[in-house]
Amino acid sequence: MTDNTGTTNAWGEAWLDTQRKYLDTWMNLAQRGSEALGQGAKRDESPAANPFAANPFISNPFVASSFTANSSTANPFAANPFSIGIDQWWKLLAPSLPEEGRQAAGRLMDMNKGYLQMGEQAWNLAHLMQNVNKAGQDWQQNLQDQVKTWQEGFSCQKSGSPGWNALCGLPLQHWRQLFSSYSMMPGDVEKSLRGAGPLGADTLQHAVKGVLSTPTLGYTREMQEDWQEWGKLWLEHIQVVQKYEQLLAGVSNRTVDLIGTRIMNIAKEGKSIDSLRQTYDLWVDCSEEAYTELANSSDFISTQARLTNTLMKVKHTEQKMVEQLLSVFNLPTRTELDTAHERTHRLRREVRRLRHRLEESGIEELHQKFDQLRDEVRAMQAESTTRSAIAPTQPTRKPATTTKKEG
């Protein structure tokens, strides 16, 4: 077996050097951005402009922003220092960008980190491919072995990197953002529950369920029941989220299989993958293929629907509880507002319906005809009066009489 240790070390150092340069580029830009801010650009005094100030997104990483949701702040200990550096840079630069470009830039930043991770994976594969090139006759078997080695090291779940998850965990990540928008409970609470108990992944959930089933007592019994109901629904939703995540993890695994197969086919056809970008595009194609297979399956369809349905149940119960609280303070509730809106809407509809009936019955036309006739009569009366006034007064003449004498 060839000893590649020296070469591996050299490549490893090159890779680290690239990452260092990568970070340096961003830090230089950050410095320039900082200077620009100081020299005339309007300084943003909001907390978000200062990465070291209190940032509400950092305290709840799944709330509000897709940019920070992926960032290393979501799990700073899982991130590599390069990602953290880039995140800090982004927080500094973002406020200075115009609104039109800021969102797009943020999405670009999300993908940037993932792309860097992709580079690492591609680099690993490229390194393995160097061995294949040296192999000679039995290259196909050797290629298969190297691809397999790479596949074993390639797992979205294992990587744990926010950047890499930006590529792999897209559907779930978007759901978590939505979840946070529609629930009192931030999305990361679900993650903290997972595997927390000493007796297996569901220990804590079982314990919580037990508490939620305790009989309620006393003056606040109904309120306790509401909270218990809400807790049960929330747990149900969390279980569905976990099922959804498991299904999506299958996409990652299937993607890796498909990439391996595609690489083998490309090699057999004598074609080649010439760039990192082509590798990325291959990964996207394979991911979409794997995802489409899953998305059409009855298990996924049912889980996806339950994801929304269970969340809505949680939210519905939350609303009930909030309304009870509002009633205590004698404040109007959403239900009361809905009732008012619905009544107004029915009333408007009824008015429109009656107007339509009127139009159809021809009463409007009759009214118009009546008005027209009335106007005509008035006009005639006026004309007659005018004529009378204008005509000269003449002596009344007696009608001529003829006397006929009788002979």
Add this chain to the structure above:
Amino acid sequence: MFPRPDQILQEVMEFNTKLANSFSSLNQVGNIEVGVTPKEAVYEEDKLVLYRYKSVVDKPHRIPLLIVYALVNRPYMTDLQKDRSLVKGLLDEGIDVYLVDWGYPDGADRFLDLSDYIDLYLHHCVEHICKAHGLPRINLLGICQGGTFSLCYSALYPERVNNLVTMVTPVDFHTDDNLLSKWARQLDVDIMVDTLGNIPGELLNWSFLSLKPFQLTGQKYLSMLDIMDDPKKLRNFLRMEQWIFDSPDQAGEAFREFIKYFFQQNRLVHDTLDIGGRPVRLANITMPVFNVYATQDHLVPPAASLALERKVGTKDYSTFTFVGGHIGIYVSGRAQKEIPPAIANWIKARD
């Protein structure tokens, strides 16, 4: 067969440099304008606005065309920018163009249902145009969900529609390749509407993006980097981006009915749809119909549109096939050349 490790490192560095430099482009991008063709508001009701576009020919076609867009996105997609505008293309062909803008529903609109949209809003727009032009009927162009609305309207008020054009319009919601419909069938839409009232646009966006998540939320932004140094292309990209995420909330009751009647029960093709207490039967559509569909449409698969042929009552039915996707049919360069002339010529041949 695979790039060397040093090539990959080089590419990562180049990518990084390009990305860092690109932020100055984003910084200078300025305002993104949409809906560029001159127009005038001619009728308003609640949040609805009916626009008439300024004609570019001395004597436009005698019978005007009303464009009915979907509720789920903003109608300026039909007039995104000067060189990507279905509206402008139709005006250039001499068509007198009107457009319905449904507006952004808020909490007070949550009880608007399909009857309100079709029997009231849409009908009032048509009546207004008929009256303004002294015509008994006009031409309709329905797009996507707006196409489904136009079908319902034409079935309910056939005496008001001279010619009907449908574009990427779902008719049969239960075709095998309709992933969105498969997902919607098990949704408990009652609890959704009862809980949320109006359905947030971002929830719908999540569904649309989840159809192709890796392309639509990932790959697309890497491709953006390739056009960063071209201000025009960058602005085009950002304009499209603005449209995609400009998703109005959906009036709760209309959403409930649309999901139930169309996605879940497929009533339009089963002849079981009632709107405002009146049956909607596609067989009542006896005016000429021109059905435009896109071959690679992942939101409205071709089969979902083509089902129209076997249901409508007209003998004058024809189709136009656009090779492309649901978005490309509005904004691609080829669409600008193909779609407006095809629609205009078809209309002119029948008026």
